[in-house]
Amino acid sequence: MNNYKGCNYCLHYRRDGTCVAFDPGFIPITIASGQTKHIQPLPNQGNTIVYEPAGKSIFSRLDEYWMNNKLMRERIEVIEGDITQQQVDAIVNAANESLMAGGGVCGAIHRAAGLGLEEECLQLKVCTEGDAKITKGYNLPAKWVIHTVGPVWEGGRYEEHKVLAQCYRNCFALVEQYKIKTVAFPSISTGAYGFPVEKAAKIAVAETRRFLERNTSVEKIMFVCYEKQT
Incomplete structure (x- = not known):
């Protein structure tokens, strides 16, 4: 045990x-x-x-369970689409440690936001694995961009699952600090960094449920997947 x-x-x-x-x-x-x-x-x-x-009786416990699960489902959404086009308060960038424009989601967010985002990221300097930092959204529909650096998958030998969970926790800490009501996440670390999608999905949903259970002010958390398989 x-x-x-x-x-x-x-x-x-x-x-x-x-x-x-x-x-x-x-x-x-x-x-x-x-x-x-x-x-x-x-x-x-x-x-x-x-x-x-x-x-409590089994009937009241069952009612409570199904009601809580229904409410949780209403606050979590998974869609296929472009994260840069989402009408939310904040989007999350699957960033690299330099916080500069890269490939995939990171490059798309930087291109859509414009040079203002790159200039602010230069001031932040670096972001370590598992950490998260926040900037303005500039030309994006979202007011904020939360940058987090996911782990590179190395077969699970270096507790990559814990680092990925920390990414979500640190993002949610900024969501609370800046009183963000709606936020959209990409599939962190599952692209070029090679984190298995199924393992990453379980971590993402688990950390999201934990956060939403203690924070009732956040209205919606979206997972925006670039392609159907993810």
């Missing part, structure tokens, strides 16, 4: 830590069993997984 990788959202148990909270018809094991599983250990518990009896 020390290697437990349960889901913070539907509280199920899966050895690989994946989340199926969006699967139609899925009911978390904690609802059926009437127990609450504490994913993060309680004080002084070390790595022990602690169980507590559920305080």
